[in-house]
Amino acid sequence: MTQAPAIPLPRSCEVSQKFFFDAAHTLKRTVDDAEEIAGSRRIHGHTYHAEVTVAGSADADTGMVVDLGHLRNAIQVLRPQLDHHLLDEVEGLGPGTLENLAAFIWRAMAAEFSGLSQVRVWRDGIGDSCTLRAH
Ligand SMILES: Nc1nc2c(c(=O)[nH]1)N=C([C@H](O)[C@H](O)COP(=O)(O)OP(=O)(O)OP(=O)(O)O)CN2
Numbered sequence: 001m002t003q004a005p006a007i008p009l010p011r012s013c014e015v016s017q018k019f020f021f022d023a024a025h026t027l028k029r030t031v032d033d034a035e036e037i038a039g040s041r042r043i044h045g046h047t048y049h050a051e052v053t054v055a056g057s058a059d060a061d062t063g064m065v066v067d068l069g070h071l072r073n074a075i076q077v078l079r080p081q082l083d084h085h086l087l088d089e090v091e092g093l094g095p096g097t098l099e100n101l102a103a104f105i106w107r108a109m110a111a112e113f114s115g116l117s118q119v120r121v122w123r124d125g126i127g128d129s130c131t132l133r134a135h
């Protein structure tokens with residue numbers, strides 16, 4: 001009997017962890033709609049979802065790119081900096097946009113995870129999102 005050829009695996013594997021936080025913000029808008037601009041300028045809140053992804057090859061011993069427990073521990077440190085905060089007051093964030101939230105999360109996670117490959121932030125209620133990728 002002939003043996004089936006070994007199927008090569010891609011070298012890189014991505015593992016992810018999701019989390020969410022509730023936060024308030026005000027926002028300066030550039031749209032024409034005066035009502036939308038006024039609404040965004042008032043303090044209001046959103047539920048934000050985020051996903052952090054680390055890429056690499058699975059270690060031969062552990063079978064893991066990174067133990068997801070490390071990712072969850074880092075998120076546990078980061079999350080209280082955003083959850084139930086007025087984003088306008090969060091040091092180092094800038095205007096509370098999806099872009100700045102993704103950058104803020106990126107900076108916090110990249111310090112610990114050299115293989116950080118993607119950070120995504122989105123709001124289900126509105127259906128918008130921002131994705132930061134390493135390459
Ligand atoms: N490039 C970006 N553009 C916009 C962003 C952003 O983060 N990056 N964000 C917004 C607004 O925050 C978003 O449209 C929500 O608008 P908002 O006034 O905050 O609230 P809504 O009434 O539209 O949403 P509800 O959840 O229904 O209250 C705009 N552009």
Ligand SMILES: [Zn+2]
Nearest residue numbers: 025027044046
């Ligand atoms: Zn908003």
